[in-house]
Amino acid sequence: MRVVQHAAYGGPEVLETVEAPDPEPGAGDVVVAVRSVALNRLDVLQREGPPLLPGFSLPHVAGMDVAGDVVAVGGGVGDPVVGARVVVKPGVSCGTCVACTLGDDRRCAAVQVVGGSRWGGYADLCLVPASHVFALPPHVSFDEAACVPTALSTAWRAVVETGRVGPVDTVVIHGPGSGVSIFAVQLAKRAGATVVVTGRSATKLERIRELGADHVVSESDGSMVDAVFEITDGRGADVVVNHVGTALFPTSLAMLSFDGRLVVCGTTTGGTVELHLPSVYHAGLRVLGAGPQSYGSFVEMLGTYWKGGFTAVVDSEFPLEKAALAQERLESGDAFGKILLHP
Ligand SMILES: [Zn+2]
Numbered sequence: 001m002r003v004v005q006h007a008a009y010g011g012p013e014v015l016e017t018v019e020a021p022d023p024e025p026g027a028g029d030v031v032v033a034v035r036s037v038a039l040n041r042l043d044v045l046q047r048e049g050p051p052l053l054p055g056f057s058l059p060h061v062a063g064m065d066v067a068g069d070v071v072a073v074g075g076g077v078g079d080p081v082v083g084a085r086v087v088v089k090p091g092v093s094c095g096t097c098v099a100c101t102l103g104d105d106r107r108c109a110a111v112q113v114v115g116g117s118r119w120g121g122y123a124d125l126c127l128v129p130a131s132h133v134f135a136l137p138p139h140v141s142f143d144e145a146a147c148v149p150t151a152l153s154t155a156w157r158a159v160v161e162t163g164r165v166g167p168v169d170t171v172v173i174h175g176p177g178s179g180v181s182i183f184a185v186q187l188a189k190r191a192g193a194t195v196v197v198t199g200r201s202a203t204k205l206e207r208i209r210e211l212g213a214d215h216v217v218s219e220s221d222g223s224m225v226d227a228v229f230e231i232t233d234g235r236g237a238d239v240v241v242n243h244v245g246t247a248l249f250p251t252s253l254a255m256l257s258f259d260g261r262l263v264v265c266g267t268t269t270g271g272t273v274e275l276h277l278p279s280v281y282h283a284g285l286r287v288l289g290a291g292p293q294s295y296g297s298f299v300e301m302l303g304t305y306w307k308g309g310f311t312a313v314v315d316s317e318f319p320l321e322k323a324a325l326a327q328e329r330l331e332s333g334d335a336f337g338k339i340l341l342h343p
Helices: 042-046 140-148 151-163 179-190 202-210 223-229 245-254 277-282 293-305 320-332
Strands: 002-006 017-018 028-036 064-073 087-088 125-129 134-137 170-175 195-198 216-217 236-244 256-262 288-289 314-320 338-342
Touching: 002 134, 002 320, 017 320, 028 140, 042 245, 042 320, 064 125, 064 140, 064 151, 087 140, 140 314, 140 338, 151 179, 151 256, 151 293, 170 179, 170 223, 170 245, 170 338, 179 195, 179 202, 195 202, 195 223, 202 216, 216 223, 223 245, 236 245, 314 320, 320 338
Parallel strands: 170 195, 170 236, 195 216, 236 256, 256 288, 314 338
Antiparallel strands: 002 017, 028 064, 028 125, 028 338, 064 087, 087 134
């Protein structure tokens, strides 16, 4: 099979398309012929190095969000069968540690991530446990399915499970173009909240408004904090979803209402901040890390998605061997929606 791997850290030029042996499914495994795989920021961060996930090793094949056909199954696998159209859950808990046996797979210390700490979907074939592939309904395409796992999981943890967003809340989501933001807006709207999106690009802000945002705030139109207080009649936001990390952390805190919740679910601009504690405790602010998603939550989330009503947005598509170009598109910051590779 062909894989796009990197055997050294660096720019997009370290990505190389090479031949690798086809994976052999062991007991409980399946091999998926990748039809569509979505890029994520982690792909770029771990190409640049140092790696972020424990268990990472070079050469590495990125690609967390895999959709395709099952082409081989290992011993003991009754479901799925060869030919099934599936999407992969990238976080693979070990199933045997104390946490996993207690049903608390979020705490699994031996968790692996497809395309993060084991080989992923920048390849013709991808080896995964049968327990971590899920059948696609007929109405969901491979491209749509590839948009879902990481982006919707992150948004789901942030908006539904951690932020516990409800109808009385005004939610601010930073950055209109990312897959996480696109789904976070839709989840917050489904929860009945008022949704505000902040960003730089007028074009992207207009597109996110079309996807349901009630208000958009341009970073270039003066203070975003003032704008949020104006929208909320001086109250401030009940929830801010920050998946960009350091850059907007002070701004996020400053736009919160009394007892407001700041949900942290990403660190693309950096992971270290200075925190003015008096402003946190005087206003009862809560800084909440979104954390990993449980297996059961992932199943519930997919079930909700399959019922329909969501819009997955594809920015652009590239053939597998153009992975470097695709990553450059991601790094440009110009994308609106997910960038896909087709092996
Ligand atoms: Zn475990």
